[in-house]
Amino acid sequence: MNDKSVTSDDVRWLDEQQQWAWRRFLDGTSRFFESLGDVHDAELPVTLGEYHLLVQLSEAPGRTLRMSALAEYLVLSRSRLTHTVDRMERRGLVERRPAPGDRRGVNCVMTDAGFAALVASAPGHVTAVRRFLVDVLDDEEMAMLGRAMAKVASAARGEQELAGHE
Amino acid sequence: MNDKSVTSDDVRWLDEQQQWAWRRFLDGTSRFFESLGDVHDAELPVTLGEYHLLVQLSEAPGRTLRMSALAEYLVLSRSRLTHTVDRMERRGLVERRPAPGDRRGVNCVMTDAGFAALVASAPGHVTAVRRFLVDVLDDEEMAMLGRAMAKVASAARGEQELAGHE
DNA sequence: TCAAGATAGTTGAGCAATCAACTACCCGCA
DNA sequence: TGCGGGTAGTTGATTGCTCAACTATCTTGA
Numbered sequence: 001m002n003d004k005s006v007t008s009d010d011v012r013w014l015d016e017q018q019q020w021a022w023r024r025f026l027d028g029t030s031r032f033f034e035s036l037g038d039v040h041d042a043e044l045p046v047t048l049g050e051y052h053l054l055v056q057l058s059e060a061p062g063r064t065l066r067m068s069a070l071a072e073y074l075v076l077s078r079s080r081l082t083h084t085v086d087r088m089e090r091r092g093l094v095e096r097r098p099a100p101g102d103r104r105g106v107n108c109v110m111t112d113a114g115f116a117a118l119v120a121s122a123p124g125h126v127t128a129v130r131r132f133l134v135d136v137l138d139d140e141e142m143a144m145l146g147r148a149m150a151k152v153a154s155a156a157r158g159e160q161e162l163a164g165h166e
Numbered sequence: 167m168n169d170k171s172v173t174s175d176d177v178r179w180l181d182e183q184q185q186w187a188w189r190r191f192l193d194g195t196s197r198f199f200e201s202l203g204d205v206h207d208a209e210l211p212v213t214l215g216e217y218h219l220l221v222q223l224s225e226a227p228g229r230t231l232r233m234s235a236l237a238e239y240l241v242l243s244r245s246r247l248t249h250t251v252d253r254m255e256r257r258g259l260v261e262r263r264p265a266p267g268d269r270r271g272v273n274c275v276m277t278d279a280g281f282a283a284l285v286a287s288a289p290g291h292v293t294a295v296r297r298f299l300v301d302v303l304d305d306e307e308m309a310m311l312g313r314a315m316a317k318v319a320s321a322a323r324g325e326q327e328l329a330g331h332e
Numbered sequence: 333t334c335a336a337g338a339t340a341g342t343t344g345a346g347c348a349a350t351c352a353a354c355t356a357c358c359c360g361c362a
Numbered sequence: 363t364g365c366g367g368g369t370a371g372t373t374g375a376t377t378g379c380t381c382a383a384c385t386a387t388c389t390t391g392a
Contacts, residue, residue, distance in 0.1 A: 011288075011292055011293060012292075012293075012296065013292060014296075017308070017309060017312075018300050020312055021308045021309060021311055021312030021315075022300065024311075024312040024313075024315040024316045024319065025312065025315045027241070027315070027319050028314075028315030028316065028317075028318040028322075029199075029315065029318075031241055031318070031319045031322035031323055032318050032319070032322050033195075034241055035322040035325050074196075075193070075196040075197055122177075126177055126178075127177060127178075129180070130178065130180075131321065131325070132318060132322050133321075134184050136317045136318055137314050141313070141314045141317075142183070142184060142187045143183060143187060144307065144311075144314070145187055145191055145310075145314050146183075146186055146187030146190040147190075148303050148307045148310070148311050149191045149193070150194065151302050151303060152195075152197070152198050152298060152299055152302055153190065153193050153194040153197045153198070155298050155302040156194075156198050156200065156298050157197055159201050
């Protein structure tokens with residue numbers, strides 16, 4: 001702990017309802033991603049993490065994205081992305097190409113095999129997302145969840161930027 | 167893929183709003199847990215995972231819980247819990263004791279050092295949960311989030327039980 | 333124009349998680 | 363009473379992740 005650490009005297013603890021909601025959030029997300037990951041591992045050609053990577057590439061122009069952009073979108077460390085792309089490249093799902101205009105840069109490109117794996121995984125993936133999330137909530141809850149999590153994401157993102165400039 | 171696999175012909179894809187909300191959820195949870203984990207790693211004596219384990223023990227009678235109960239509450243595989251408890255036991259945060267009445271069973275007990283680590287971590291933990299979640303949402307959003315995630319958790323839990331009986 | 337610092341990505345060692353196989357014990361039933 | 367199947371937990375090999383150090387390139391400003 002450093003000299004800026006918070007001591008128990010000036011902490012605003014959570015009240016009953018906040019505590020309850022936070023625990024439901026923690027438990028719900030754990031079980032949701034567990035179940036969704038299980039579906040990928042048991043039935044689909046790519047893991048959940050690989051799937052999200054392929055989705056990002058599929059929506060990028062030329063099915064191509066810089067490593068750094070991919071890392072930012074997927075909330076992965078650069079190192080972890082390097083290792084993940086290594087493995088996917090060995091399986092022929094993506095390829096690395098030098099980035100034009102910046103000789104430090106590396107583009108990650110989805111191959112046809114990668115696209116095929118994405119297409120093959122999508123139905124099972126979406127069906128699971130429905131079963132564990134979308135079909136469980138009504139439209140209003142789903143919309144609220146989206147708005148709330150957009151706020152949460154930007155709070156966390158703000159913090160990330162601060163940490164980077166230390 | 168097996169013979170029960172869903173083909174693209176009969177999948178109900180997500181509409182615009184559902185897609186948007188689902189992506190906010192995915193991105194928000196990733197960034198939230200990333201930021202909260204960073205706070206633990208940088209400033210607190212125990213990691214986020216260890217913290218949650220200690221919280222469970224702190225609320226159990228005798229600060230004691232069966233390994234299997236702990237695994238269920240924390241949504242951890244038994245193997246992963248075994249390894250995690252190994253490490254925490256080496257650091258003196260918890261102890262293993264035989265479970266009375268079932269000679270297969272093992273109780274995990276929080277030590278005084280474990281309780282001290284929990285107390286030392288709590289202020290920083292709660293402050294971070296506020297910064298990245300609770301203080302970012304208003305009371306209504308927070309309540310909705312709790313209700314929604316309670317539903318999601320039980321959908322996922324239901325699925326888990328089915329998988330177990332195959 | 334060139335030095336200092338920032339950015340992009342990789343590397344490899346050490347640590348943590350996963351998966352299947354294993355031991356030990358409990359329960360129900362014949 | 364003992365056998366079959368289930369439950370509790372551990373083990374160790376494999377795989378994946380993390381962290382700090384490293385190379386290479388880009389940018390800025392004196």
